[in-house]
Structures are given as C-alpha cells and as structure tokens.
Amino acid sequence: MTGSRRSNSEGEKLDPRTLAAQALGREDESTGAVVPPIHFSTTFTRRDDYGPRDHVYIRPDSPNAEHAEDVLATLEDAVGAMSFGSGMAACTAAFHALESGDHVVCGKTVYHGVKAWLERFGPARGLTFTFVPNDDLTALKSAMQPGKTKLVWIETPANPLWTVTDIAAAAEIAHAAGAQLAVDSTCATPVLTKPLTLGADLVVHAATKYLGGHSDVLAGMVAAREDTPLWRRIREHRTFAGPVLGAMEAFLLTRGMRTLFVRVERQCQSAMKVAEFLAGHPKVDRVRYPGLPGDPGHAVASKQMLGGFGGMLSFQPAGDRDSAIRLVLACRVLKPATSLGGVESLIEHRKTSEGDIVTETPDNLIRISVGIEAVDDLIQDLDRALAAV
Numbered sequence: 084m085t086g087s088r089r090s091n092s093e094g095e096k097l098d099p100r101t102l103a104a105q106a107l108g109r110e111d112e113s114t115g116a117v118v119p120p121i122h123f124s125t126t127f128t129r130r131d132d133y134g135p136r137d138h139v140y141i142r143p144d145s146p147n148a149e150h151a152e153d154v155l156a157t158l159e160d161a162v163g164a165m166s167f168g169s170g171m172a173a174c175t176a177a178f179h180a181l182e183s184g185d186h187v188v189c190g191k192t193v194y195h196g197v198k199a200w201l202e203r204f205g206p207a208r209g210l211t212f213t214f215v216p217n218d219d220l221t222a223l224k225s226a227m228q229p230g231k232t233k234l235v236w237i238e239t240p241a242n243p244l245w246t247v248t249d250i251a252a253a254a255e256i257a258h259a260a261g262a263q264l265a266v267d268s269t270c271a272t273p274v275l276t277k278p279l280t281l282g283a284d285l286v287v288h289a290a291t292k293y294l295g296g297h298s299d300v301l302a303g304m305v306a307a308r309e310d311t312p313l314w315r316r317i318r319e320h321r322t323f324a325g326p327v328l329g330a331m332e333a334f335l336l337t338r339g340m341r342t343l344f345v346r347v348e349r350q351c352q353s354a355m356k357v358a359e360f361l362a363g364h365p366k367v368d369r370v371r372y373p374g375l376p377g378d379p380g381h382a383v384a385s386k387q388m389l390g391g392f393g394g395m396l397s398f399q400p401a402g403d404r405d406s407a408i409r410l411v412l413a414c415r416v417l418k419p420a421t422s423l424g425g426v427e428s429l430i431e432h433r434k435t436s437e438g439d440i441v442t443e444t445p446d447n448l449i450r451i452s453v454g455i456e457a458v459d460d461l462i463q464d465l466d467r468a469l470a471a472v
C-alpha cells in the first residue's frame with residue numbers, strides 16, 4: 084500500500100481498537116490524506132529498469148484489498164490475510180485448496196451454503212466429508228481419518244442455532260490426526276474471539292457481515308496462523324481462479340472495520356437484553372443465545388468469547404412455521420431480511436432462507452441480527468409483534 088510512512092502497525096504495540104480505528108494509521112504518501120485513495124487501475128507500470136513495482140496487475144495485487152487484508156491480519160494475529168469477492172468464495176477457497184481423495188470433517192450446523200457446496204461440488208472434486216454435531220468433541224475425534232482427513236471445518240457460534248465449539252479442543256483433535264482446523268468466525272468477529280491464538284490454522288469471515296458492518300459490501304476473508312503449503316495453495320487458487328475483491332468493495336470493507344469494535348460492543352450488550360426479554364416472554368418456547376446462563380454453549384463461550392457473546396440470537400415462538408412468519412412480518416423496526424452483522428437489526432424465518440438444504444433448523448425458528456439502534460425500540464417492536472400474533 085502506498086504511504087505507510089507513518090503506519091503504526093509496527094514498532095510500538097497499540098491496542099487493536101486503535102489499530103482498527105485508524106486502519107493501521109496508513110496515509111496517502113503523495114497528499115497526506117488519512118483515508119487512502121481507491122485504486123481502480125487494473126495495471127501498474129514497470130520501473131525504468133523494467134523491474135516490477137509492488138503491484139503489477141490487480142488480480143493478485145490490489146492496493147485496496149491489501150489494506151483491508153493487513154487490517155484483518157493484525158486483528159486476528161495472523162501471518163497474513165486474503166480477501167475474496169464474497170464470504171462463500173472465502174469459505175470454498177479452503178476446499179478448493181485440498182486434493183482429490185482428501186477427507187473433510189465439518190460441523191453439522193454450519194452456514195447452509197458451506198454444507199450445500201460440500202454436498203453438491205465436493206464429490207466431483209474427489210472430496211469425502213463427514214458431518215458431526217458441533218459441540219460433540221467425541222464425535223469429532225471418531226470422525227477423524229488420520230492421514231486422510233486434511234481439514235476440520237467449524238463455525239462458532241454457528242448459524243442459526245448458535246451452538247458453540249471449543250476451538251482449542253478441536254484444534255488439538257485436528258492436529259493429532261494431521262489435519263488443519265478452519266474456523267468460520269463470522270459471528271464472533273476478532274473483537275470477541277481470536278481462533279488463531281487458540282490453535283486454529285485458518286480463520287474465515289463472511290466480511291459481508293460484521294467486518295463490513297453496513298449491509299453494503301459483499302466480501303470474504305481468510306487469515307492464517309502460519310505460512311503453510313495449504314495457505315500457499317489457497318493463494319494459488321485465488322490467483323488463478325480469480326474470486327477476488329474489487330477495489331471499491333475493499334475500500335468499503337476497510338472503512339467498515341474502523342468502527343468494528345464500537346459496533347460489536349453495542350451489539351453484544353443489546354443482544355443480551357433482547358435475549359433476556361424473549362426468554363422471559365410467555366409466547367416464546369426457546370431462546371438460543373450463548374450469553375444466557377442456561378444455554379448449552381454458555382460455558383465454552385464464556386471461555387473463548389471475551390467481552391460479549393455476539394449480536395446474533397434465535398428463538399422459537401409458540402406455534403408453527405406460519406405463525407413464525409407472521410411474527411417476522413409484524414415487526415416494524417426490525418427489518419424482515421436475511422443476512423446479519425449490519426448496523427440495522429434484521430429478523431428472518433430461517434428455514435425459508437436456507438431453501439432445500441437439509442439442516443437442523445426447526446420449522447418455527449426466527450433469527451435476529453441485533454443492530455446498533457436503541458435497544459428499547461427493538462424490545463418494544465418485538466413485544467408488540469408477539470402480542471399481535
């Protein structure tokens with residue numbers, strides 16, 4: 084990136100909140116602008132001796148993508164990060180980097196697109212896979228095929244039941260069998276959990292969600308603990324298949340990450356209040372939020388999610404699928420849309436969004452992404468909607 088003249092990413096050890104707010108403190112060398120320019124140019128001239136500059140061609144070498152990657156790598160304590168054109172492009176990059184004959188162990192409750200890709204494209208690429216319950220370490224251990232299992236894929240807390248997997252324990256099991264551990268940490272964000280410091284090899288983000296934070300950019304990230312052959316293979320996949328992030332999206336993503344900490348801190352506080360309200364409501368049968376002391380994932384979440392339990396929760400109102408959909412539509416402040424991690428609160432009937440993938444999602448499950456609005460407005464909206472159905 085141009086203008087790292089006063090970059091504060093090295094030397095003095097600064098708090099991640101400072102590094103995020105200043106996007107590593109980089110400024111534009113030629114103007115001193117504290118917000119770097121967007122480089123739309125797809126190509127870069129060579130030097131007078133015909134040697135390459137830092138950037139040659141935008142597919143592998145985008146200045147704006149590199150800035151976003153450096154910010155995330157810093158927040159995740161990673162050796163490096165790679166950006167992608169979507170969260171799914173980032174998730175599947177890890178699978179594309181595997182070889183025919185490799186075996187994958189994957190949590191049973193993960194983002195539905197990851198399951199769909201494995202089921203529909205994994206066999207054609209020679210991959211075999213086993214799904215195991217997210218919070219069952221014994222099942223994880225017995226699913227490992229030493230020498231053949233190359234990747235363990237977990238998501239924690241996991242869409243949309245918010246089951247929690249013990250990252251350190253999963254890493255130990257994966258490594259004992261010679262496999263690497265990838266963690267989809269989209270919903271925990273580096274504010275709450277740093278999977279690489281707990282032993283994971285790769286951390287993956289649908290940056291479309293919390294990292295971008297404003298529901299206006301589609302992006303994905305993978306970051307690695309160490310420079311391994313798998314990591315280099317992921318880069319080769321990205322270079323030659325080309326699922327890269329555009330300059331404008333990279334700029335928006337970097338801008339979003341500047342406010343990541345304040346957004347997530349508020350979202351955690353509000354989600355806890357919304358979860359407590361729903362848990363005490365007579366028309367609600369079950370609330371799933373790792374922050375609630377009675378939640379099955381609470382103990383592990385308390386250990387590996389520091390400072391909060393995230394902004395995502397699900398609940399099952401009394402009644403069937405149709406009354407759950409009526410409840411979603413009765414909300415006015417919470418918007419009836421899929422996706423998550425934005426500043427505005429979203430509410431959805433999850434099974435409708437998942438389509439025909441076989442998942443563990445109950446028919447009447449409603450998922451909420453808590454935004455940064457006044458929490459009393461959100462609770463009042465849910466209270467009114469619950470009374471109306």
Ligand SMILES: *Cc1c(COP(=O)(O)O)cnc(C)c1O
Pocket residue numbers: 169170171172174194196238242267269270289290291292301302303423
């Ligand atoms: C949204 C999401 C994805 C996919 O990200 P896209 O940017 O929509 O491709 C993957 N994992 C999780 C946990 C997600 O929430």
